Amino acid sequence: MSGVDTGGAGAGSDVRSAWLDRINPVTKVVIVLVLAAPLLVSIDAVSAATALLLELLCVPLTGLAYATVLRRLVPVLVFAPVAAMSMLLYARPGGTVYGTFLFATVSDDSIALSVAVFVRVIALALPMILLFAHTDPTELADALAQVARLPSRFVLGVLAGARTVGLFVDDWRTMSLAHRARGLGDRGAVRRFFSMAFVLLVFAVRRGTTLATAMEARGFGADIERTWARPSTLSGWDAVTLGGAVALVAVALGAAVLTGAFRVVGT
Amino acid sequence: MHTSTSARTAPAVASSSRFRWRVVDIVVAAVLGVAIGLVFWGWNTVGGLWFVAMDGLTPGLGGIAVGIWLIGGVVGGLVIRKPGAALLVEVIAAIVSALIGNVWGPLTIVSGLAQGLGAELIFLAFLYLRFTLPVAMLAGVGAGVGAWVNELFVGSSPNIAKTLEFNLLYLGTLVVSGALLAGLVGWLLVRALAATGALSRFAAGREARRDV
Amino acid sequence: MTGPARVDVEGWGWRYAGRKLPATRGIDLVVEPGERVLLLGASGAGKSTLLAGIAGLLGGSDEGERTGRILVDGVAPEAQRGRIGLVLQDPEAGIVLSKVGDDVAFGCENLGIPAEQIPARVSEALASVGLATPLERSTKALSGGQKQRLALAGVLAMRPGLLLLDEPTANLDPDGVSEVRAAVEAVVAREGTTLVLIEHRTAVWADLMTRVVVLAPGGGVLADGPPDEVFARHGDALAAAGVWVPGRPVDLPVLAPVRDTDAVLSTRALSVAREKRTVVASGLDLVVPAGAGTVVTGPNGVGKSTLALTLAGLLPEAAGEVVTEASLAARGVRRPSRWRSTELLTRIGTVFQQPEHQFLAPTLRDELAVGPRALRMPATQVDAIVDELLERLDLASLALANPFTLSGGQKRRLSVATVLAASPEVIVLDEPTFGQDRRGWAELVLLLQREIERGRSVVAVTHDADVVRHLGQHRIALEPAA
Numbered sequence: 014m015s016g017v018d019t020g021g022a023g024a025g026s027d028v029r030s031a032w033l034d035r036i037n038p039v040t041k042v043v044i045v046l047v048l049a050a051p052l053l054v055s056i057d058a059v060s061a062a063t064a065l066l067l068e069l070l071c072v073p074l075t076g077l078a079y080a081t082v083l084r085r086l087v088p089v090l091v092f093a094p095v096a097a098m099s100m101l102l103y104a105r106p107g108g109t110v111y112g113t114f115l116f117a118t119v120s121d122d123s124i125a126l127s128v129a130v131f132v133r134v135i136a137l138a139l140p141m142i143l144l145f146a147h148t149d150p151t152e153l154a155d156a157l158a159q160v161a162r163l164p165s166r167f168v169l170g171v172l173a174g175a176r177t178v179g180l181f182v183d184d185w186r187t188m189s190l191a192h193r194a195r196g197l198g199d200r201g202a203v204r205r206f207f208s209m210a211f212v213l214l215v216f217a218v219r220r221g222t223t224l225a226t227a228m229e230a231r232g233f234g235a236d237i238e239r240t241w242a243r244p245s246t247l248s249g250w251d252a253v254t255l256g257g258a259v260a261l262v263a264v265a266l267g268a269a270v271l272t273g274a275f276r277v278v279g280t
Numbered sequence: 281m282h283t284s285t286s287a288r289t290a291p292a293v294a295s296s297s298r299f300r301w302r303v304v305d306i307v308v309a310a311v312l313g314v315a316i317g318l319v320f321w322g323w324n325t326v327g328g329l330w331f332v333a334m335d336g337l338t339p340g341l342g343g344i345a346v347g348i349w350l351i352g353g354v355v356g357g358l359v360i361r362k363p364g365a366a367l368l369v370e371v372i373a374a375i376v377s378a379l380i381g382n383v384w385g386p387l388t389i390v391s392g393l394a395q396g397l398g399a400e401l402i403f404l405a406f407l408y409l410r411f412t413l414p415v416a417m418l419a420g421v422g423a424g425v426g427a428w429v430n431e432l433f434v435g436s437s438p439n440i441a442k443t444l445e446f447n448l449l450y451l452g453t454l455v456v457s458g459a460l461l462a463g464l465v466g467w468l469l470v471r472a473l474a475a476t477g478a479l480s481r482f483a484a485g486r487e488a489r490r491d492v
Numbered sequence: 493m494t495g496p497a498r499v500d501v502e503g504w505g506w507r508y509a510g511r512k513l514p515a516t517r518g519i520d521l522v523v524e525p526g527e528r529v530l531l532l533g534a535s536g537a538g539k540s541t542l543l544a545g546i547a548g549l550l551g552g553s554d555e556g557e558r559t560g561r562i563l564v565d566g567v568a569p570e571a572q573r574g575r576i577g578l579v580l581q582d583p584e585a586g587i588v589l590s591k592v593g594d595d596v597a598f599g600c601e602n603l604g605i606p607a608e609q610i611p612a613r614v615s616e617a618l619a620s621v622g623l624a625t626p627l628e629r630s631t632k633a634l635s636g637g638q639k640q641r642l643a644l645a646g647v648l649a650m651r652p653g654l655l656l657l658d659e660p661t662a663n664l665d666p667d668g669v670s671e672v673r674a675a676v677e678a679v680v681a682r683e684g685t686t687l688v689l690i691e692h693r694t695a696v697w698a699d700l701m702t703r704v705v706v707l708a709p710g711g712g713v714l715a716d717g718p719p720d721e722v723f724a725r726h727g728d729a730l731a732a733a734g735v736w737v738p739g740r741p742v743d744l745p746v747l748a749p750v751r752d753t754d755a756v757l758s759t760r761a762l763s764v765a766r767e768k769r770t771v772v773a774s775g776l777d778l779v780v781p782a783g784a785g786t787v788v789t790g791p792n793g794v795g796k797s798t799l800a801l802t803l804a805g806l807l808p809e810a811a812g813e814v815v816t817e818a819s820l821a822a823r824g825v826r827r828p829s830r831w832r833s834t835e836l837l838t839r840i841g842t843v844f845q846q847p848e849h850q851f852l853a854p855t856l857r858d859e860l861a862v863g864p865r866a867l868r869m870p871a872t873q874v875d876a877i878v879d880e881l882l883e884r885l886d887l888a889s890l891a892l893a894n895p896f897t898l899s900g901g902q903k904r905r906l907s908v909a910t911v912l913a914a915s916p917e918v919i920v921l922d923e924p925t926f927g928q929d930r931r932g933w934a935e936l937v938l939l940l941q942r943e944i945e946r947g948r949s950v951v952a953v954t955h956d957a958d959v960v961r962h963l964g965q966h967r968i969a970l971e972p973a974a
Contacts, residue, residue, distance in 0.1 A: 045386050046386065049386045049387065053434060056438065056441065088324075097437075099437065099442075100437050100442070103442040103443055103446040104441050104442055104443075105441060105442060105443055106443075118443070126441055130437040133437070134437070137386070137387060140386065141378060141386050145379060150590070151589055151590055151591070151594060166306060167301075167306055167368075169588075170303060170306030170307050170309075170310060171306065171307075171309070171310040171313075171372060172310075172589075173307055173310070173588045173589070174307040174309070174310025174311045174313075174314070175310045175311075175313070175314045175372070175376070176588075176589075176590060177311060177584070177585075178311055178314040178315055178318070179314075180584055180632065184849065187844060187846070187849045188849045188850075190801060190806045190807070190842075190844075191842070191844055191849045191850040192833075192852075193806055193833050193836065194804065194806055194833075194836065194837070194841070194842040194844075194850070195833075195837065195850060195852070195862055195863060195866070195910070196833050196834045196836070196837035196862070196863055196866035196867065196914065197833060197852075197862070197866060198832075198833035198836075199832050199834060208852055210319075211469075211472065212848065212849075212851065213315075214315050214473065215473065215478045215848075215896060216848070217311045217315055218308055218311055218312070218473065218478040218479065219478045220311075220582065220584060220585045221304075221307045221308045221311035222304055222307070222308060222478070222480075222481055223580060223582055223585035224307055224585045224586075224588070225302075225304035225306075225307040225308070226544070226549050226578075226580070227578065227580055227585060227586050227588070227643070228303055228307070228588055228598075229303050229549055229573075230547055230549060230573075230576070230577070230578035230647075231573075231574075231588075231598055231599035231602055231646060231647065231650065232573040232574050232599055232602035232603045233303060233598075233602045234302070234303040235573045235602070237573070237602065237603060237604045238604050239601055239602060239604060240600075240601050240604050240605060240606060240607050240610070241601060241607060242594070242597040242600070242601055242607055242610045242611075242614075243594065244607065297552060297554070298554075302551070472854070475854060475894045475896075476894055476896035476897065477894065477896055477897040478896070480508075481551070481555065486509055486510035487510075
């Protein structure tokens with residue numbers, strides 16, 4: 014998975030011990046929510062653009078290179094114009110109307126909204142990319158169970174199950190060769206894809222079932238109070254970073270209010 | 281040390297165990313969630329392309345492709361058959377698709393919650409007792425409605441700012457897509473999976489198996 | 493409670509929910525602390541079910557119906573988590589977390605062992621299985637033998653009194669098998685832990701065991717006693733049931749070596765690689781004689797499978813070329829890697845190490861029909877071919893079953909049958925006897941010998957010395973690059 018670090022060496026220009034690595038994963042989750050939620054309240058270009066700018070300034074803190082961030086943003090940059098286009102044509106009309114066609118209406122309002130949407134899409138996608146680039150899944154699970162107090166049975170069970178799915182790369186390659194050997198390698202790439210995907214699903218469910226038995230055999234899921242070999246703690250860094258995120262969002266919304274662009278969704 | 285001479289079957293288990301999640305339920309829910317999350321991520325390109333083509337230009341017809349993104353709840357509910365299964369699988373799938381990298385970021389998870397909840401409510405309405413094809417299709421519709429409500433208010437481009445025609449048409453396509461691409465396809469997928477014997481620890485697997 | 497555990501099985505039986513017949517019934521057995529029991533029996537006699545029952549992992553009343561009871565140290569096994577350690581067959585499914593240290597600590601965490609004590613237990617457990625990897629190492633990167641030893645370490649960290657091993661070496665190569673065997677021996681020698689083991693590689697394990705218990709299909713215990721006695725008295729019955737009995741080799745003809753015959757496949761300065769960059773073997777000038785059995789042997793990692801897949805035209809040559817004899821050419825092309833899929837199908841068939849990688853259809857009939865249908869044969873001809881194969885390979889009763897529900901031996905036969913359906917001249921097999929019990933092994937080798945008699949060329953990559961003996965008319969021994 015490109016967004017999650019599995020413990021191997023990082024990409025050439027990414028820094029390994031950045032500010033964000035000192036932060037508990039649960040704090041990262043909260044920060045993502047903090048950076049996204051308030052932006053959802055107002056649909057305007059100013060708050061989104063300010064947030065976006067400030068977040069981009071924070072990129073060095075994440076340990077990612079700007080090039081990596083830009084690369085991850087590519088799908089977002091492809092989608093943003095689509096969302097903007099949809100809003101341009103189908104927003105409820107307001108202000109001067111410039112043209113209509115079937116159900117579509119282009120108006121002052123729809124233009125303003127479409128610009129806002131364009132920036133918003135990027136501003137909302139960015140925090141996820143920035144915060145979860147270097148996250149070890151086991152660390153995240155430990156944090157969710159110990160700090161956020163989610164039930165450990167669920168958190169660890171999900172972690173273990175999710176892990177098994179990632180183990181099938183070799184199987185995929187072997188199966189493509191097997192398809193060629195059986196006379197099916199020439200045509201029907203789509204059918205082949207689905208049939209291989211289905212077989213991998215069978216393997217994954219079967220392995221998951223066996224894994225569940227092995228986990229239970231090691232005492233998992235029993236009514237015993239669990240201990241943690243890898244304690245997950247909160248520290249001052251978490252508070253500081255969270256405070257920073259709150260400040261960032263406050264500035265963004267404040268900018269919108271000051272410039273009068275603030276506009277609650279639905280109005 | 282026990283000296284009882286009981287040689288009969290195990291004692292009857294409390295009825296609440298029908299709703300208690302076993303370890304295998306959790307692990308397989310995760311496996312299904314991740315696998316479906318990969319499908320979502322893949323569908324982001326195909327379905328995304330459709331969406332791009334349709335949603336940018338037509339009022340609400342982008343919804344036709346959305347059904348695949350609703351399949352997590354249906355499959356989760358049909359396989360695990362416990363409260364919260366539909367919700368959990370859909371949310372895990374959403375998280376996976378968001379982590380690998382997609383355009384909607386954390387909002388994918390909110391969508392997952394709303395969609396999963398929609399399917400979950402249908403399974404709840406049937407008291408987690410019926411898991412037939414019509415129920416599966418209704419769950420797909422439920423997930424579609426959940427998606428619709430979610431996208432009215434939440435998101436980078438909330439639909440409440442758009443016209444009534446757009447929103448009604450979008451609802452219509454979501455309902456149809458949910459019933460077919462999520463409900464029907466999901467039900468068929470679970471049946472195919474059960475036929476391979478992979479679901480032998482689940483009721484879905486035991487139903488599909490001919491008595492051996 | 494510490495020290496080796498005691499197991500009491502009293503009139504025990506289990507029927508899985510949804511099945512008509514019980515998996516096993518009427519088992520009476522006592523395992524004293526410190527005993528080492530080898531559990532044998534035909535396929536379907538309920539060995540794995542019994543083991544899962546002793547571990548208390550069969551589930552509640554919604555998953556099946558129990559008769560009788562099992563007690564470990566006088567208490568139901570479900571209440572003895574941590575006292576009973578279980579290692580299963582699939583090395584991947586025994587690993588819970590991504591790092592070695594974390595995975596071994598998992599059991600301790602679940603049992604509520606205080607965090608300060610865990611690191612000591614972890615290093616102790618790893619040392620006792622001989623796994624010297626750093627704690628941060630990724631579990632994905634381990635070999636099969638290492639993974640099984642890791643699973644064992646994870647179990648040992650809990651300090652169990654009972655070790656249950658369900659075919660722990662079935663999916664491993666010979667190196668892995670000896671690693672695991674050594675680890676288990678070290679553990680029971682030091683701790684005297686009670687051991688119950690299911691394995692059909694009895695020759696490897698028999699001298700470690702103090703007792704052999706044979707389960708009868710349909711229920712009950714067929715034999716119970718010291719290994720020598722049981723093998724002497726019941727050797728024939730066991731061999732017929734598919735158990736590898738020490739001192740009773742399979743009675744099959746040994747084919748004569750061939751020299752100076754025509755080659756159906758030959759290679760010139762061949763280099764093989766899985767992906768473009770990593771060449772595993774180079775400078776190979778080999779021949780595969782026509783109408784004979786060829787075996788490819790060599791140590792792990794030397795490139796046997798890669799070579800086999802390249803000979804079969806599935807992997808492109810990294811350098812050099814693989815050429816067939818003129819009569820096999822397709823559209824004038826004599827290099828298999830250049831052939832189309834349908835051309836390959838009727839000329840070189842490949843049987844993969846894991847049969848399920850090749851499965852495509854929901855029933856056996858459809859599975860066998862895939863090849864003929866890809867060749868656009870008329871339906872009547874397809875049916876005729878399918879029927880003939882079902883008969884010949886003794887799969888007729890399973891014609892409508894789903895391929896995934898078959899037993900290991902049946903899946904292997906099915907994958908060979910699917911290859912035969914298109915009548916290729918050459919059959920390439922990658923570790924065909926992997927994980928096979930005695931009966932499956934014999935059936936397969938006999939089948940291949942018959943195909944050779946009919947004039948087909950067979951190439952088998954194998955670790956198995958007996959396969960080399962019975963099929964190796966021409967031998968290719970790969971050596972690691974100097």
